[in-house]
Amino acid sequence: INTDGQRNIVLDLSEVETIDPSGLRSALMAHRMCKALGGVFILACANEAITQLIELCKLEDVLVSVPTIQEAEDIVFMEELEKEFRGFSTSEE
Numbered sequence: 698i699n700t701d702g703q704r705n706i707v708l709d710l711s712e713v714e715t716i717d718p719s720g721l722r723s724a725l726m727a728h729r730m731c732k733a734l735g736g737v738f739i740l741a742c743a744n745e746a747i748t749q750l751i752e753l754c755k756l757e758d759v760l761v762s763v764p765t766i767q768e769a770e771d772i773v774f775m776e777e778l779e780k781e782f783r784g785f786s787t788s789e790e
Contacts, residue, residue, distance in 0.1 A: 704736025707769040711742035716750065724760055737761060737776050741769040
């Protein structure tokens with residue numbers, strides 16, 4: 698996961714029907730990796746079954762999940778703007 702060093706990742710789950718514990722572990726790993734790089738990991742378009750599993754595992758406060766790709770992109774954009782505003786570099790120099 699994230700071998701290219703991307704700090705912001707949006708995972709489109711619109712074609713995913715269900716996810717198992719290893720899928721949740723992978724999502725948590727991706728979240729930690731993005732966070733370590735100063736970015737965000739966002740799940741987009743998760744269906745009700747996936748959303749319920751995230752809630753059942755008490756991960757709704759850890760994993761960011763939004764209903765649309767557009768909302769995920771908006772979050773990434775706002776996070777990057779906030780970093781620029783606070784004086785953090787958004788490019789690797």
